[in-house]
Amino acid sequence: MSLLPRLYSGISHFNFVGSTEAVSTKFAFLFSRWRKRLKGGIQLTTVAGKHGGKLSIPDKISAETVAREDVLPETVKTGFLKFDEMISERREQARRSLVVQVQSEASCLELREYIENISPVNCMFHYKLKENHFVLVEFKDNCLQEILLNWCHVSDKSTVPVASPVVWFKAAQAGRKRSGQEITSIEDSKVIRVSPPPSYETILNLTSQIQRVSPLMETLHACTKLDELGTRLRFFTARQVELAMSGLFPHCAVLPFGSSVNGFGKSGSDLDLIFRHDLSQHETSMGNSNRSLRLVYQTKTSLGGPRPLTQRQMELMADLLQVLMPGCSGVKRILQARVPIVKYSNDFTGLDCDLSMSNMTGLYMSELLFLYSQLDPMSKLLICFVKTWAAACLLTNPSPGRWITNFMLIMLCIHYLQSLKRLPPLDVMVKAAGPEDERVTDDINCTFARDLSRLNWNSSCPSLPPSKILKGFFEYYMNYDFGAYCVSITTEARLTKPDYSPLYIVNPLERSLNVSKNVSGEELEKLKMALRNAAWVLESGDLPVNSLLTRLGQNSNPLPPLLQTGFFSSPIPHASSVEGEPAF
Incomplete structure (x- = not known):
């Protein structure tokens, strides 16, 4: 069965109410969903359009249900989606895809008609970068190579004639009539219009109106997740x-x-x-592959x-x-x-x-984290909030150095969820691995069960709302003895630190390495203080929950901490500067 229905799990883009309007305390935003797939394209319907431009999500929505919205639909039938299958299907989509730069959004109408005369189209996405308009086109058939060779050309002979899957849709010749059925509106063209991510101010204004922790976590994740x-x-x-x-x-x-x-x-x-x-x-x-290949390529060797x-x-x-x-x-x-x-x-x-x-190892680490996100979708809400909170507290920094990184925060979250019996230790996944799961790269054993339906493990943790999980996270590490023990996701046992590093987080795939070796004692003390402050805010209720994102760690800079750190726009430090840490 094709994985395409799984991957069309829904495009969520949000058009938030402006700051000049009264925003509901339950948070309001436009939530777009797939309505149906049509021949030759996909049509979107805006649910909020039926509610006067606003859609309020009730407080009583199950947090587990909201968290599972990211789970691909087919996983309900098959158990879990395999990482290799997801990668393979996404690569197939890319092989059939073409990016076309157009003059304006109105050009999408003519582009749709022109492209359909070349080859049937599966879907089209319109997006905007600065002042430039682009359309991502996915064809139904794997015909991209033929299109690039037979339907594209180089207009400027002074440039390098590269055949790239990025083209420009030039204007039609003057007086030339369009053929085929006339398209009169952007809706008729079946082009999916994707709004840009919400701005810093929009996210801060939206979260400032939320009085409860669980809706705050859900909204923050919905605003910032990869669509x-x-x-x-x-x-x-x-x-x-x-x-x-x-x-x-x-x-x-x-x-x-x-x-x-x-x-x-x-x-x-x-x-x-x-x-x-x-x-x-x-x-x-x-x-x-079991083929016996006797023809071998002639290659060059390097003596260096x-x-x-x-x-x-x-x-x-x-x-x-x-x-x-x-x-x-x-x-x-x-x-x-x-x-x-x-x-x-x-x-x-x-x-x-x-x-x-x-x-x-970075790819295999991504696969491991992908499997954990499949096992407990609630982990997405927790990790999203913790990373945002850490940036607001100035615990993370866009530049490499002595600071905690986002990958370390992910390890802390997974270790905590394992303590709740929501996620299995890596050793359980290693024991469940079969011969087809064997992976070794640079003498590093990256073997663990890739098919989670074969994993002999069931969560023994009762269903908890996001607010309880978040509060437990702060309390767990507020009382954690970082001076004596490691943080490890490999085993249930609490491991003693092998050296005197202020913070020791075991690299799951290279277990002799400490991914937090760069973290200084001063930064660890800042983490402990931020954990105590966050636990106090959630316990006392004296401050609004949004203070976890905007007030902790605030200094003399008048900008909110989210803007000071540039969390939503600045690149994450590349892990090549930190010993033993994959790139996340």
Whole structure:
């Protein structure tokens, strides 16, 4: 069965009531849902349009139900969605996708008619970056290569004639009539219009009206989570690089990892990419191919070792991005880091990208976190809130240094949920692994059960609302003995610290490494104080719950802490600067 119904789990984009209007204390926003799929496209209906432009969500909505809205529908039948299946289906979508720059939103009408004459269209998304309008087109058939070769051309002979899946839809010739059925409105074109993420002020104004913790957590997650278009654009960005390299490496793959695919992503975050020369060899090593191949490619060898070779290849890829790839700008080479990366921006998808070649542990860590998000969807609400709270308290910082990172916060949240018996320790998943789950990269064993339906583990925790879980999180770590014990998601037992680091968080895949080795004693004390303050706010009720996001850690800067830290817009520090920490 195709995974497409799962992936169309709903595009949620929100048009919030302006600050000049009276906002309901229960929070009001426009909530758009899929209504039905039509032949040749998808049509959206705005539920809020039937309620005078506002839609209030009742306080009594089950928090578990709200958290499960992110779970793909097919998982109800099959149990859980596999990470590899999700990646495979998203890559197939990207192979059939084309980004078209148009003059305005009105051009979408004519584009739809023109594109349908070339090949049937599955869906189209209109989005805007600054003053430029773009449409992401997904065709029903895998015909993109034929379209690029036969239906696209280079208008300026002074430019490099690159055949890229990003094109411009030029205006029709004067006096030329459009053929086919006339389209008179944007609704008739069946183009999905996606609004940009809400601004800082909108989110702060909205959350300031909420008096209860559970609705606050739900609203914050709904405002900031990665939506359908954001996910598609990330895989499309990876596909653009993959196409450029496929001449030399026909079996290559550029795979997103980190927050883009681990289930805890947010809109506006960076895109982490890993380039694999030959994905078929990777699949063969996992036992997915039994063919006996006797013809072997002639290749070049390097006498300088794997790291100098990787650095040289990354430098060549940086030149390719900078000189030949349309839309790629701001290319920076960071080749001396523990994990060499190339940073660049994609102007057509609005993403800041980090491209690497030797960080498969980051991909497997993303898979592990994805599985945890499947096991307990409530973890998404908790992690989203904790990361926002930590930024408001100035515990995290966009620049690498002695501060706590978002990946460390995710580890703290998962460890806490394991203490509640909501999530299994990693050792349970390792014991349930079969031969098909074996993964080893750079002598690091990344084997654990990928099919959660085979996992012999059931949550013994009673159903709890998000507010109880959040309060328990602050109280748990407020009383945690960081001086004597590690924080580990690998086992149920509390492990003693092997060294005198202020904070010791075990890397789940490289268990001899401390992902929080960079955290100073001063920053740990700040964390403890922030935990006590947050627990007091929730216990006493003397301050509004929104003070967890706007008042803790506030200094003389008149801007709210969320704006001081730039949480919603600044990139997360790249983990290559922290020993043993994957890129999240």
